[in-house]
Amino acid sequence: IFVQKTQKEDNFMSKQGADEASLKKSKPKKASAIKQEAAGAQTKTKAKGKGSRAKPKRAANRTLDEPYDSYLSDDVVSDGLKRKKFIQGVLRINPKKYQDAFVPNPDGGSDIYLCGTRMRNRALNGDIVVVDILEKTPNDAGDAPDRGTLQRTGKVVYILEKKHTRATTGFLKAYDKADNTAIFSPIDHRLPRLLVPLADCPQDYLKSPARFDKTLFVARITDWPFNSPFARGRLARSLGEAGEIEPETEGFLLENGIDFSDFSQEVLDCLPKNLPWKIPQEEIDKRRDFRRECIFTIDPSTARDLDDALHCKELPDDTFEVGVHIADVSHFVRCGTTLDEAAFARATSVYLVQKVVPMLPRLLCEELCSLNPNEDRLAFSVVWKMSREGKISSEWMGRTVIRSCVKMAYGDAQQIIENSVKAWDTADLPPISDGHSISNIVQSVLNLNKIAVELRRARQDAGALRLDQPKLTFTLNPETGMPNGCVVYEQKESNKLIEEFMLLANTSVAKAVYTAFPHDALLRRHAKPDEKVLDDVTKLCSGNGIKMDTSSSGALQAFLAGYRDRERVPGETQILTSLLTRPMKLAEYFCTSSGEDEKKYWHYALSIPLYTHFTSPIRRYPDVVVHRLLAASLGIDDFSGGGADRIGKIALHCNDMRSAAKRVQEMSSELFFSVFIKECGSIVEEGMVCGVLDKAADVLLLRFGITVRVYCEQMGLDAWEYKKVGYKSVLNLNWKKGGVSQVLTVFVPVHVTIETKEDGLKYAAFLNPPVSS
Numbered sequence: 001i002f003v004q005k006t007q008k009e010d011n012f013m014s015k016q017g018a019d020e021a022s023l024k025k026s027k028p029k030k031a032s033a034i035k036q037e038a039a040g041a042q043t044k045t046k047a048k049g050k051g052s053r054a055k056p057k058r059a060a061n062r063t064l065d066e067p068y069d070s071y072l073s074d075d076v077v078s079d080g081l082k083r084k085k086f087i088q089g090v091l092r093i094n095p096k097k098y099q100d101a102f103v104p105n106p107d108g109g110s111d112i113y114l115c116g117t118r119m120r121n122r123a124l125n126g127d128i129v130v131v132d133i134l135e136k137t138p139n140d141a142g143d144a145p146d147r148g149t150l151q152r153t154g155k156v157v158y159i160l161e162k163k164h165t166r167a168t169t170g171f172l173k174a175y176d177k178a179d180n181t182a183i184f185s186p187i188d189h190r191l192p193r194l195l196v197p198l199a200d201c202p203q204d205y206l207k208s209p210a211r212f213d214k215t216l217f218v219a220r221i222t223d224w225p226f227n228s229p230f231a232r233g234r235l236a237r238s239l240g241e242a243g244e245i246e247p248e249t250e251g252f253l254l255e256n257g258i259d260f261s262d263f264s265q266e267v268l269d270c271l272p273k274n275l276p277w278k279i280p281q282e283e284i285d286k287r288r289d290f291r292r293e294c295i296f297t298i299d300p301s302t303a304r305d306l307d308d309a310l311h312c313k314e315l316p317d318d319t320f321e322v323g324v325h326i327a328d329v330s331h332f333v334r335c336g337t338t339l340d341e342a343a344f345a346r347a348t349s350v351y352l353v354q355k356v357v358p359m360l361p362r363l364l365c366e367e368l369c370s371l372n373p374n375e376d377r378l379a380f381s382v383v384w385k386m387s388r389e390g391k392i393s394s395e396w397m398g399r400t401v402i403r404s405c406v407k408m409a410y411g412d413a414q415q416i417i418e419n420s421v422k423a424w425d426t427a428d429l430p431p432i433s434d435g436h437s438i439s440n441i442v443q444s445v446l447n448l449n450k451i452a453v454e455l456r457r458a459r460q461d462a463g464a465l466r467l468d469q470p471k472l473t474f475t476l477n478p479e480t481g482m483p484n485g486c487v488v489y490e491q492k493e494s495n496k497l498i499e500e501f502m503l504l505a506n507t508s509v510a511k512a513v514y515t516a517f518p519h520d521a522l523l524r525r526h527a528k529p530d531e532k533v534l535d536d537v538t539k540l541c542s543g544n545g546i547k548m549d550t551s552s553s554g555a556l557q558a559f560l561a562g563y564r565d566r567e568r569v570p571g572e573t574q575i576l577t578s579l580l581t582r583p584m585k586l587a588e589y590f591c592t593s594s595g596e597d598e599k600k601y602w603h604y605a606l607s608i609p610l611y612t613h614f615t616s617p618i619r620r621y622p623d624v625v626v627h628r629l630l631a632a633s634l635g636i637d638d639f640s641g642g643g644a645d646r647i648g649k650i651a652l653h654c655n656d657m658r659s660a661a662k663r664v665q666e667m668s669s670e671l672f673f674s675v676f677i678k679e680c681g682s683i684v685e686e687g688m689v690c691g692v693l694d695k696a697a698d699v700l701l702l703r704f705g706i707t708v709r710v711y712c713e714q715m716g717l718d719a720w721e722y723k724k725v726g727y728k729s730v731l732n733l734n735w736k737k738g739g740v741s742q743v744l745t746v747f748v749p750v751h752v753t754i755e756t757k758e759d760g761l762k763y764a765a766f767l768n769p770p771v772s773s
Helices: 033-040 074-082 116-120 245-255 281-285 338-346 362-368 410-418 438-461 493-516 531-543 553-563 572-581 621-633 643-680
Strands: 086-090 100-103 112-115 128-138 150-161 167-176 181-186 194-197 215-223 231-241 295-299 308-314 320-327 376-386 392-409 472-476 483-488 522-525 588-591 682-692 696-701 706-711 717-725 728-735 741-744 749-756 763-767
Touching: 074 086, 074 128, 074 150, 086 100, 086 150, 112 116, 112 128, 116 150, 167 231, 167 245, 181 215, 181 231, 194 215, 215 245, 231 245, 245 643, 295 410, 295 438, 295 493, 308 438, 308 493, 320 438, 320 493, 338 621, 338 643, 376 493, 376 621, 392 410, 392 493, 410 438, 410 493, 438 493, 438 553, 472 643, 483 643, 493 522, 493 621, 522 621, 522 643, 531 572, 531 728, 553 572, 572 682, 572 696, 588 643, 621 643, 643 682, 643 749, 643 763, 682 706, 682 728, 696 749, 696 763, 706 749, 706 763
Parallel strands: 112 150, 194 231, 295 392
Antiparallel strands: 086 128, 100 112, 128 150, 167 181, 167 215, 181 194, 215 231, 295 308, 308 320, 320 376, 376 392, 472 483, 522 588, 682 696, 682 749, 696 706, 717 728, 728 741, 749 763
16 A cells, blocks of 8 residues: 655655735635635744845744644554545645645545645645545635535645655745754745755855845755744755856756766766777677668757667568667666666656756767767667558567668658659758668658558547647757747657657557566556546536537547637637646556556557557666567567566656656746746737636647736736636626726637746736727
């Protein structure tokens, strides 16, 4: 039942009882009793006196009038979980409204609602907690889709595993010389304020604290006594001035546990020494040789870690030999070495706007493993014989040696697809080596694309679902590193070509690995969406005149594909896609086990029974493990995987690090968008309402794919009123300017002004009044 035994109760910490920033409105709504109780339990910690440097009133000795509950004993928790009085799950704290927290309902219904910091009982976002279920209560979470309905509530009674790193970035706000402590205020409002020793602060801090007003620090939470509004912590170091790209980036990397340090000498000692490295002849003799084939890579123009390559050869019987060739990282990263341990710890490369934090040393990921053109490289390949319609008649897997003849960007391949009858010249593509003709390359790309179209059609017919989320890309000034512009990345046919063959290779390898290791294979699954949330989204859309069939992934895909051609207002499909991501669960790595129902292995979005990751071992550790398992299944290497326990731990760790990497990548994009807005001053953008709350609304900026929140109190209104009409949330606005009225519901087009805030790299959104007719 337990995931991991906890430490002593006082070693856990969570969000401090700081005041929630309340939004004023014309007619304040009455909060529920439980909300009042939770709010009443908060302790104000704002310092009084002159300026921001007023000393707190002996903060170190301040205690709560009503302390946090002590954590229950192991035996009580174990018994409560067995009897289903308690549940366990991952704590999720609303970043925009930190009083609201949720834990997934194991029965599949609405999430369990934890109101206020007292109910979280010092647990932090992402922690695996045990929750005692309380009574059902009217749901006052303003942005919950089922507002006004009964929702189960609970409180944290135990922390099974501290998933949060306990690292945080923020500012020094005040100090108490008598207690030798300073107050540290995290940027993330979901975290508590900390008392840190003055000895950790810079030497000049006591003499001139104002000098450090904008200095960004890193602190680590070490303790949170049950009777204190403050956590205890240690100040790690200064990052630099807030608002600068590198200090901010370093801060969120540290907060999310991303190791961006240089690789140790012990790790580097595992790499080949005699450079330039050449493949030994005895190694080539063990492999199938594809070096004479017309093999090429297609990647982003800036890519330096080339994981995958393709070849496509037409055969005399009107079929094709198609090969997917993946960098053989497992040849260099041997199981149990210091290099392997480092790769496992990082688990994934992290792609920021301005740089990459690699999983492997650059000698491997950019040189020896990267399938660079005109270089002999070791690969693990999957080769099929297939028809023009993508029907597979035979399949081969094994270790190979290859030689890519050209490194193409997606743009190069797209030009070939869009200009199939053009007379191509060698100057039209990057340099081609080994005597391969440009006509051969062009024809290979065209053949691959035609087969990819058929493969994609077959997947969609089988029920595959695609919910593309906008990805913002930036053009950077090469001298300053500052953003010159940004645009939503457009997926084109060349991207989809590569995607189809990577999916096919991953699926083929999943079947092979599972067949060989049914009890300890590393696979990837995607559970069905949350039924309650999906039902809420369906009713929300129905209330706005949009009928959806959500009975299966295929039904959803068919609906979205058809709706794009008949949307009433440009942007509606974007909103629908955004809404449908809410009930979707995250795909996850897992270890197969004996006696488990194979239905649990199903991948909902791909609509296939077995799937894994094989095609990106330079940047994903699970792929390295899958390579080892595949080699063992083929009898060409010895690797047991360490058994189900080891594979299970690898899966859990890689899930955690993948989530952390995703958060960091989103924070990097948000950071650079903030810098872009700061450079622009302010911009006015077209948007569409994607969520309505009681005193705010969420708006999707159609050009950037970013969701912003606009608050009623900042709109210049005479009054506003929130109401619920069936499942449709409505905000009626009365503007001071022009005396016009406006009704906000989901799918309503609006204009929004985006401006930079004065405090660092933050921006705010303001709804523009409608133009009166």
